[in-house]
Amino acid sequence: MVTSSDPRFFENTPGEGPLAGPGAAPPTIIAAKSVDLTFQTGDGPVHALKDVSLDINKGDFVSFIGPSGCGKTTFLRCIAGLETPTGGKLTVNGMSPEEARKARAYGYVFQAAGLYPWRTIGGNVKLPLEIMGFSKAEQAERVARVLDLVDLAGFEKKFPWQLSGGMQQRASIARALAFDADILLMDEPFGALDEIVRDHLNEQLLQLWARTEKTIGFVTHSIPEAVYLSTKIVVMSPRPGRITDVIESTLPRERPLDIRDTPEFIAIAHRVRDGLRAGHADD
Numbered sequence: 001m002v003t004s005s006d007p008r009f010f011e012n013t014p015g016e017g018p019l020a021g022p023g024a025a026p027p028t029i030i031a032a033k034s035v036d037l038t039f040q041t042g043d044g045p046v047h048a049l050k051d052v053s054l055d056i057n058k059g060d061f062v063s064f065i066g067p068s069g070c071g072k073t074t075f076l077r078c079i080a081g082l083e084t085p086t087g088g089k090l091t092v093n094g095m096s097p098e099e100a101r102k103a104r105a106y107g108y109v110f111q112a113a114g115l116y117p118w119r120t121i122g123g124n125v126k127l128p129l130e131i132m133g134f135s136k137a138e139q140a141e142r143v144a145r146v147l148d149l150v151d152l153a154g155f156e157k158k159f160p161w162q163l164s165g166g167m168q169q170r171a172s173i174a175r176a177l178a179f180d181a182d183i184l185l186m187d188e189p190f191g192a193l194d195e196i197v198r199d200h201l202n203e204q205l206l207q208l209w210a211r212t213e214k215t216i217g218f219v220t221h222s223i224p225e226a227v228y229l230s231t232k233i234v235v236m237s238p239r240p241g242r243i244t245d246v247i248e249s250t251l252p253r254e255r256p257l258d259i260r261d262t263p264e265f266i267a268i269a270h271r272v273r274d275g276l277r278a279g280h281a282d283d
């Protein structure tokens with residue numbers, strides 16, 4: 001078992017993870033088959049997800065993009081075991097999402113950083129570890145490591161209000177990483193930040209993904225963000241929420257920001273835009 005005192009903790013072992021070379025296909029860890037979800041509301045049923053089928057493999061970076069109300073958050077919450085589909089089958093690590101949630105299979109990052117203002121950054125990151133009963137020494141070690149991973153070493157004793165919005169969001173990513181779950185679910189984590197900060201965080205997130213073995217599910221409204229980050233882009237459309245296109249990225253894993261000016265990047269972005277337009281045309 002890899003513990004936090006092991007140098008492999010949070011890092012890729014050579015030949016494994018997202019940067020692994022050709023070889024055996026990585027296992028599917030999230031499998032959705034014809035998932036349906038209808039909410040019953042006072043105003044009648046809302047068909048939030050219709051016939052959603054998708055495989056997410058270990059080490060994938062999957063973005064969900066689509067107009068407001070197409071079910072991106074609902075699908076992420078289904079994976080997290082926070083909503084229950086009304087039809088179809090969904091497994092996470094071979095278990096039901098609820099079992100996977102209880103087994104702490106994922107870390108979840110919300111749109112707002114959601115840090116407790118009365119706790120320091122270290123105190124916030126430590127919170128899930130306290131709840132899970134890690135020893136004080138293990139808590140301290142893990143907090144130091146994840147803060148280092150998100151480039152916040154030295155900010156442990158600061159309070160959230162002493163950090164910029166981007167730094168707060170990085171702290172919330174550190175909190176989601178603290179218990180070293182294999183899966184990271186991120187619901188529009190950078191939506192409220194300005195373009196430059198967002199670019200920087202996108203770069204850092206890619207580096208973090210390359211250094212760890214995480215499988216990432218990421219909700220966004222931004223086409224460049226989806227194309228820049230993802231190995232797989234899932235385009236969705238509303239009424240009812242469904243998948244209209246799944247694009248396997250042909251971009252290399254190593255992605256400097258100026259890759260966004262390359263014809264390959266622009267071609268993928270066009271395909272996403274076309275998919276989004278087609279979804280709107282159904283309205």
Ligand SMILES: Nc1ncnc2c1ncn2[C@@H]1O[C@H](COP(=O)(O)OP(=O)(O)OP(=O)(O)O)[C@@H](O)[C@H]1O
Pocket residue numbers: 039040041046047048066067068069070071072073074075241
């Ligand atoms: N708990 C709920 N009860 C009833 N309806 C809900 C609930 N949660 C979501 N919905 C509805 O389900 C549909 C999908 O919502 P969801 O939040 O998943 O969309 P989204 O694509 O994430 O939207 P956005 O981009 O605005 O965040 C919407 O019509 C929404 O109003």
